[in-house]
Amino acid sequence: MMLFAALASIVLGAMGKDTNRERLLYGAWVFAEFVVIGLVLGWVLYFIPW
């Protein structure tokens, strides 16, 4: 999941904004979103019995 998030956020961050600083921040934000949403979904699905 971390690898998935890292690779996707590299591409999305690199093409997303205008300056390098903005790209870095955007890439880090997308990475964090992938990881947090992945963990939340993982726990939600863990408690669903089917």
Place this chain on the structure above:
Amino acid sequence: MVKTERMVAARSDGAPGRAWLVGLAAWFIPGLGHLMVSRWGRALLMGGAVWLCFFLGMAMGGRLNALASTDPWSGFLVSLFPVIGNFGAGALYIVSWLLDYGFAEDVEQAARVTFEYGYIFLILAGLLNYLNMLDAFDIAAGRKS
């Protein structure tokens, strides 16, 4: 010219033929499109991410999809979207298809713990390369700096 003016000018002029060539090259060899427009850093980062994603997917035992199936109608529908994803990897997909590598429906391979991860990584590689392609096309067309 400010950025919005550049974008309007580029839109009204239409994309030059070279932009289509760059887009095609970006799809065929991940990273090549950005190399053609001299964006070395983007080529390394964005193209490298696609190559890494594809080979990680293969190493995890993922399977590539093909439209051919034993059940033509349902097989076609089920495999269409994964094939579109896989096909985005360009030459990586085509060479694998020509070598018939990664397409086998092997039970032992499917039983691997990392099989599903690999499957998703192979689709992700293609989808990320579509983004690379659009980015390289926009740069070549002057719509993006």
